[in-house]
Amino acid sequence: MRRATCRRCAIACVVVAFAVWAASSCAQELPDMTPVPEADSKPAGPPPNAIVEQPRPFGYVIGDILTQRILLQLDGHEFEPAALPRAERVGVWLERRKLKIESSDDGRRWLVANYQVINAPQMLTLVSVPAWELRPKTGGTPLRIGEWPISVSALTPHSPFGKGGLAELRPDHPAPIIETEPMRRRIAICTGALAITLTFWLAWFLWREWRAASTRPFARALREMRRLEESAPHAWHALHRAFDATAGQAVQAATLSDLFRQAPHLLPLRGKIEQFFVQSGERFFGAGLPAQPLSVRKLCSELRRLEKRHER
Secondary structure (H helix, E strand, O other): OHHHHHHHHHHHHHHHHHHHHHHHHHOOOOOOOOOOOOOOOOOOOOOOOOOEEOOOOOOEOOOOEEEEEEEOEEOOEEOOEOOOOOOEEEOOOEEEOOOEEEEOOOOOEEEEEEEEEOOOOOOOEEEEEOOEEEOEOOOOOOEEEOOEEEEEOOOOOOOOOOOHHHOOOOOOOOOOOOOOHHHHHHHHHHHHHHHHHHHHHHHHHHHHHHHHHHHOHHHHHHHHHOOOOOOOHHHHHHHHHHHHHHHOOOOOHHHHHHHHHHOHHHHHHHHHHHHHHHHHHHHHHOOOOOOOOOOHHHHHHHHHHHHHHHHO
């Protein structure tokens, strides 16, 4: 019995010792779990000191214009800016327009800055009108305008509804169908008229050439010479008849001046024409052809060229 009691006392002592050790462990100081704020990477600048009438902060879409009005006063004194910022893009979303100064009914001067939304988000987005400042003309403390947040949304959601024909954006109405049959008909008429005109021009040109070759003196003579030997008397007679028809009278060596008076376009070949009449007189009324006679066919061809040039 005494031995059992001693065993129980020993067990009780062990339990008490374990409880004391556990209590001391729990009583140790736990580490501080309070989050420590991170240091701001961008040091805070001087606070704004301008009195500004800010635009409404919501309800803007692409193309809208918002207006800031800045009172040109600092510490109760009139503020005269050195130079106004130029109109330019200020960030991804906004573009600043030309600034202007207005006076209110109470005589105070306000600087009006208009901004236009130039970009469209896919969903409602927070945009900030950036902070900026005005330098005074005389030096000193600038007029600082603080940042102002606004919300910009899309004109319409990318997919307003995901069912049926409402899943994608569509045009207001289909593109009109252009009737092409009248255009085809006009093209065919114009093409036919052009072809007929060109045909008539070609026919007139060929008829003129045929008529000239049939009726002009040197053209007839040249056509006759093509069937004759160049030294044949008929070839020389054909050229004589061409000179007679051109002058309107019988032409001889003594009357060549009448020929050139009637046909001055033949003057460039005067020397060869006079030589022809000299050799023709020797052939038909003298000792015959010289050792190197004139080529009547070549002379007639050159006369035909002058005749054709005169026709034009």
